[in-house]
Amino acid sequence: MKSAIQHSSDLEEKIKKKIGLVFEVPLVGSWGSALSLSSSYAILANYSSTVENLVDASISDNTNSIWIIGSSLIYWAQKYAQQRMLNNLGFESHKIIWHRIRGMVWSQLYPTIQKEVKNNNPPTILVIHCGGSGIGNPHNTLKGLQMYMKSTIVNISQFMPKTVIVWSHILPRSKWTLCLSNNDGENWRRRINSALATFVVKKTCGACIKYPDILKRHIITLFRKDGVHLSDLGNDLFVNSLRNALGMFLSTTDRFYHTTTPTCTC
Template identity: 35%
Template sequence: MQLALLMQSSLAASTWSSHGSPQPKVWLVGHSYIYWAARRAAVRPGGLNLGFMSADLSWRGIKGLKCLQVLSEVVAIGKQSPGPTVLVIHAGGNDMCSTRLAALVLVMKSDIERFAAFFSDLVVVWSEVIPRVIWNGARNPESIERACRMLKMRVSRFVRSRCGMVIRHRQLEGDNAGLMLDDGVHLNDIGLDIFLSELQDAIERALFLVGGGRSTV
């Protein structure tokens, strides 16, 4: 009960203009892709705020993050700052070789339901898992690729059914070896630039839905 009250203390989007409330908050939470994207954003035009003048972006990238940790990370941020208006989640890639598909889908759906209950007028943006050249720990990489496609289909459909948004990452699909580091897992600078551009576009669309601003870059 205390947790729910804490989360629900965030202001509704409709009160921003009428009461002079702070800018809408955008949280980006995920594994190392979010961590390295933040590092890359810091040295690009627009910086960590991705060029948004009327929104406040906060990054929470945790190397090695698993899906079961996402909820606790979101709660931890909520204890330190006002709740978000837009919540971007990028997770799941680190779970593909260690968690059954059905269990992974269940965790993700449960988290999305809880986010909507915790925060008022929240737009959830689900950033789909990006295919990897190498799936560490995979006995059968082809089966992991099939499971990844099924995961994206099921979770994306669920997010849209809850009025959320989905980032497909089309430019990072297919033969993406040229966009990866030599480890076959993480994006290189070109890949990160594409990833950031797709995040920026999705955030801009999400803020538009709730009356927020546009990026200047």
């Protein structure tokens, strides 16, 4: 049986030979410093199959790409990243592809992914930031919406079995137009985020991104006047979190960015 050190050396050599990646792993609160992927793996004392599977995915049928898919929040996040010359979020190892549909609803998610896969290989990582517009819909219940969203995640996972799915937490709003009260909207949002994050990680061996710095009490500074879309400062925090989280997912076995939830046992 190989020791942890031997396994570390073997995996490091595999990465050097088959990928040879160098990318930036950003640190929270800054845009980070450049690290080699092999050296970032070397700091781990023990390895799970998760890391090796992620490496294998990036050198098999999947292209070295990361898809970020969502509605207007993703549209404006990309605009902000472009203005800061960070359209690829500083990564050299993977190409960031932004799939943004303004006004996107959950029912558009799976068909959009199916359409994109017709012309492109599935990504190594798929970040999903969608679902907020369905909160409070009178045609559905909270439980019904959760079940519908989970079934979509299962379909995506089966459609792209080598892709790591990432749940990006729905952000707060100052007003939930479909809800009887804003408290109801926030309750739905929190419960959907909790349920979907847990489901994505435990059932698909995916990951999740939480944004603890983007809070409702900061609505005046982090959001535009509509209370839904982010200001420049809000987009800075959002894009920085995306960048940090993706760097973490690519370099460690941790699947929860900015949470203390137990790791996946897959």
